[in-house]
Amino acid sequence: MLSPPPRERGHMTGRDLDEVVSTVRQRVTPSEEERRRLQRTADELISEAEAAMDDLGIEADVIQVGSTARGTWVSGDRDIDVFVRFDPDRPRAELERCGLEIGKRVLPDGREEYAEHPYVTGQRDGFDVDLVPCYRVESATEIESAVDRTPFHNEYLAARITADVADDVRLFKQFLKGIRAYGSDLRTRGFSGYLSELLVLEYGGFEAVLDAASDWHPPVRLDPEDHGTTTFDDPLVVIDPTDPERNVAAVVAAENVARLQHHARAFLADPTESRFFAEEPDSLSKRAVRNHLERRDTTPLAVRFQPPDIVEDQLYPQLRRSLDGLHTGLDQHGFEVLRGTVLADTTAVLFVELSVASRPAVERHEGPPVHVGEHAEEFLSKYAETNAYGPFIDADRYVVERERSVTTAREFVEERLFEVSLGAQVETALAEDYDVLTGADVASLAPEFGTELARYFNPTA
Amino acid sequence: MLSPPPRERGHMTGRDLDEVVSTVRQRVTPSEEERRRLQRTADELISEAEAAMDDLGIEADVIQVGSTARGTWVSGDRDIDVFVRFDPDRPRAELERCGLEIGKRVLPDGREEYAEHPYVTGQRDGFDVDLVPCYRVESATEIESAVDRTPFHNEYLAARITADVADDVRLFKQFLKGIRAYGSDLRTRGFSGYLSELLVLEYGGFEAVLDAASDWHPPVRLDPEDHGTTTFDDPLVVIDPTDPERNVAAVVAAENVARLQHHARAFLADPTESRFFAEEPDSLSKRAVRNHLERRDTTPLAVRFQPPDIVEDQLYPQLRRSLDGLHTGLDQHGFEVLRGTVLADTTAVLFVELSVASRPAVERHEGPPVHVGEHAEEFLSKYAETNAYGPFIDADRYVVERERSVTTAREFVEERLFEVSLGAQVETALAEDYDVLTGADVASLAPEFGTELARYFNPTA
Numbered sequence: 001m002l003s004p005p006p007r008e009r010g011h012m013t014g015r016d017l018d019e020v021v022s023t024v025r026q027r028v029t030p031s032e033e034e035r036r037r038l039q040r041t042a043d044e045l046i047s048e049a050e051a052a053m054d055d056l057g058i059e060a061d062v063i064q065v066g067s068t069a070r071g072t073w074v075s076g077d078r079d080i081d082v083f084v085r086f087d088p089d090r091p092r093a094e095l096e097r098c099g100l101e102i103g104k105r106v107l108p109d110g111r112e113e114y115a116e117h118p119y120v121t122g123q124r125d126g127f128d129v130d131l132v133p134c135y136r137v138e139s140a141t142e143i144e145s146a147v148d149r150t151p152f153h154n155e156y157l158a159a160r161i162t163a164d165v166a167d168d169v170r171l172f173k174q175f176l177k178g179i180r181a182y183g184s185d186l187r188t189r190g191f192s193g194y195l196s197e198l199l200v201l202e203y204g205g206f207e208a209v210l211d212a213a214s215d216w217h218p219p220v221r222l223d224p225e226d227h228g229t230t231t232f233d234d235p236l237v238v239i240d241p242t243d244p245e246r247n248v249a250a251v252v253a254a255e256n257v258a259r260l261q262h263h264a265r266a267f268l269a270d271p272t273e274s275r276f277f278a279e280e281p282d283s284l285s286k287r288a289v290r291n292h293l294e295r296r297d298t299t300p301l302a303v304r305f306q307p308p309d310i311v312e313d314q315l316y317p318q319l320r321r322s323l324d325g326l327h328t329g330l331d332q333h334g335f336e337v338l339r340g341t342v343l344a345d346t347t348a349v350l351f352v353e354l355s356v357a358s359r360p361a362v363e364r365h366e367g368p369p370v371h372v373g374e375h376a377e378e379f380l381s382k383y384a385e386t387n388a389y390g391p392f393i394d395a396d397r398y399v400v401e402r403e404r405s406v407t408t409a410r411e412f413v414e415e416r417l418f419e420v421s422l423g424a425q426v427e428t429a430l431a432e433d434y435d436v437l438t439g440a441d442v443a444s445l446a447p448e449f450g451t452e453l454a455r456y457f458n459p460t461a
Numbered sequence: 462m463l464s465p466p467p468r469e470r471g472h473m474t475g476r477d478l479d480e481v482v483s484t485v486r487q488r489v490t491p492s493e494e495e496r497r498r499l500q501r502t503a504d505e506l507i508s509e510a511e512a513a514m515d516d517l518g519i520e521a522d523v524i525q526v527g528s529t530a531r532g533t534w535v536s537g538d539r540d541i542d543v544f545v546r547f548d549p550d551r552p553r554a555e556l557e558r559c560g561l562e563i564g565k566r567v568l569p570d571g572r573e574e575y576a577e578h579p580y581v582t583g584q585r586d587g588f589d590v591d592l593v594p595c596y597r598v599e600s601a602t603e604i605e606s607a608v609d610r611t612p613f614h615n616e617y618l619a620a621r622i623t624a625d626v627a628d629d630v631r632l633f634k635q636f637l638k639g640i641r642a643y644g645s646d647l648r649t650r651g652f653s654g655y656l657s658e659l660l661v662l663e664y665g666g667f668e669a670v671l672d673a674a675s676d677w678h679p680p681v682r683l684d685p686e687d688h689g690t691t692t693f694d695d696p697l698v699v700i701d702p703t704d705p706e707r708n709v710a711a712v713v714a715a716e717n718v719a720r721l722q723h724h725a726r727a728f729l730a731d732p733t734e735s736r737f738f739a740e741e742p743d744s745l746s747k748r749a750v751r752n753h754l755e756r757r758d759t760t761p762l763a764v765r766f767q768p769p770d771i772v773e774d775q776l777y778p779q780l781r782r783s784l785d786g787l788h789t790g791l792d793q794h795g796f797e798v799l800r801g802t803v804l805a806d807t808t809a810v811l812f813v814e815l816s817v818a819s820r821p822a823v824e825r826h827e828g829p830p831v832h833v834g835e836h837a838e839e840f841l842s843k844y845a846e847t848n849a850y851g852p853f854i855d856a857d858r859y860v861v862e863r864e865r866s867v868t869t870a871r872e873f874v875e876e877r878l879f880e881v882s883l884g885a886q887v888e889t890a891l892a893e894d895y896d897v898l899t900g901a902d903v904a905s906l907a908p909e910f911g912t913e914l915a916r917y918f919n920p921t922a
Contacts, residue, residue, distance in 0.1 A: 214834070215834070216832055217832050218832055218857060235857065253856075254856045254857045255854050255855065255856055255857070257857070258830075258831035258832070258854045258856070258857045258858070259831075259854055261831050261832060262831050262837075262854060265834070265837075295822065296821055296822055296823050296850075296862075297821040297822040297823075297868070298821040298822075298823070299821075334797075334816070334817075336795075336817075338821065338823070338824075338825060338862070339825070339862070355795070355820055355821050355824075356795075356797075356817050356820075359816055359817075360757055360758040360759040360760075360799065360816050361756065361757055361758040361759075362757050362758075362759070362799070363799075363816075364799060364800070369719075370719035370720075370722050370723050371677055371678045371679055371719070371722060373675070373676070373726070376723075376726075389757075389918075389919075389920055390920050390921070390922075391921075391922060392920035392921055392922055393716050393719045393720055393723060393922045394716065395714075395715045395716055395719070396679060396696065396715045396716070396718070396719045397719070398922070401757075401799070401800070401920075407758070457850075458850075459850055459851050459853035459862075460851070460852075460853055461851075461852060461853055461854045461859070
């Protein structure tokens, strides 16, 4: 379960922490060989993109961005980001068309993806390459799409990240990976690479970030360039040095802020390498799932369906919204939810564990206070002819015990699922078809989602 | 179930109502013969009390009080109240001793009862007689015990209640009986005779009271002598004409105020004799109880014990307090109560019907927000070594799923009953011994409490 509680910092010696950090630093720093190989590939990609532009008669410039451009990548990361910058006067349709054409020439086996506009993603020499068209705007506040901002980030950091800072950035990124809080994708809702670099710059180093995070009292607001013009509701606010109106940490979930705080404290109190390197839990077998459910004595319920054909950044928010809707709907009908999660792979699942899965045939329904004449009359007429118990008077109100429309959570999910608030494309997918699994049948999720279920049934900070 | 909803008053003709009222008036007005017999007995009792006083050398005066003294009793009522008034200088112990001695002479087969101080109650010629000692104080504000007030009430009303008013008082009392709201005993918590008479005097007649009650918006405050000096929290406040600091309606439960309002409206809209004469429901058989429970699909639970040897006015408030405590305790442990009631005869019962009677083996327990360092540390230490799930982080907090201490309502009642707030003597009685009945076993209450259960399972306004 959970790592030991944080102890007084005075208990540990500086050497422990230094030793651990130094060992990890060696593991995360790319070797000269790795750097050379990566740079060679990046240079090739840029040359080929330029050649393709010449060939196609396209005017633009090509730059490398991201952590591999700034030397802040963690050894083993394999992302090369190449941006093709077009004049902002170019119509968007033309940018998209040209961008894709260049992308396909450079990465003939690549595939088209779509963020705010299309780009090409593929493989080269074992690296994952994104070839992205954008506009060369004057400043980050004039961007037309989110990718136009990236070159500004790159420029800002490149001017400030020294080799020492890059070392600490790698440590911090690895720490975030170890605690499962790294990545601004909408499945993780964690810390982006850019955000990690800004935090290390702001506090001055890896340990300094952990020290600061240990004492954070969210909401936390940082503004490196002291130019922020907007307030945000997020638990962590880091004003973008290249855009006074943007919170770089907008995507970071409260849970990930808390996780960083927890692990920062725990690590400073008891530095271990293992905190940098999260191990995947062993996948649960069907039998293990059944054992957990038996021990917990809850009623599990899974809604399983074919996920809509959308990217993860669209899928996960919709799954979460759907789970929230299901949770609320179940609670409102008296089926108390203990916990739940979303699962997605070749199938998608809204999974909840219920504390209360069935209800009596009747439910209490309060009417108006007896003294409110006109409402009282309506209420009495409404229930006089039904088979409800009452109306009777309890304290100063009319009350009936009327027949419940649904008496089991399963029935609710089978018959009333579309009354709850669902993500739009998830709703469409569910409208096609879905299975409802309850009780021990839920164990049949184990082959596909054993790892996720291991994490669910062994929750840690 | 419920009588038909009130209709527009315009729908009924005055004659309907007048006819109904006139028929009921005949039924509730004591015949000359009844009056004569009652007065003869009362006169005898007074003479005998006076003779006993002479005999014992006790100085006091004897008066008849209550509705039979004022001619406002409902035909068939059989209560004669005789008060023996002592000089207020007499020590209380002497008053009590002398009062009982006179009482025992007049009612040799009577028995001692105890309200605020002891009195004798017994039978004579088929009438129920209370022989009560009190002090002859100067005014109702100087009373030493509640009974000292009665002669003032008697005097106030005697001066104001004409034969016509007495007629309407009887109608109103009978109406309150019919809707089960008559009686200031602490089982009923309804309208006392004195309160009924004051209301008829205040509004000017039986129909006028119903008209007014139809439109009440509690809290309602009446002050016939316009001398009230205190505010009260009760839904109905009628300042005692003989005591500016007292609410005559203090004992009336909100439910009974509401019940009067409901039935006043319903009667005025559709006058029927039946509303004056509540029929006892047929006692439920065991099978009928089981059928109700099956239809409702709730989990019934009864705590059955030997009632403490106290009067009903002490017993019912304690039973209700105990039921409230049980209700709260069950709810707090996740065992949701749909409804409940108290039953008392040769045994006493706290009865609840549960919507949720069992819970999983684990329960969610929220810890502090992660950023509150010192509390977080305590929480983590506390749960690190237990077999709880977690601690894990949910939003900005630590959470564990820990083992529940009780997982069924039955277990709660068997093992934790004395953790809930119970009436003092009920608690003592429960400490002696109690049974817990659940499920179909609850039907075994039917022989003793069939009528009460009939009312419970067929609740009406």
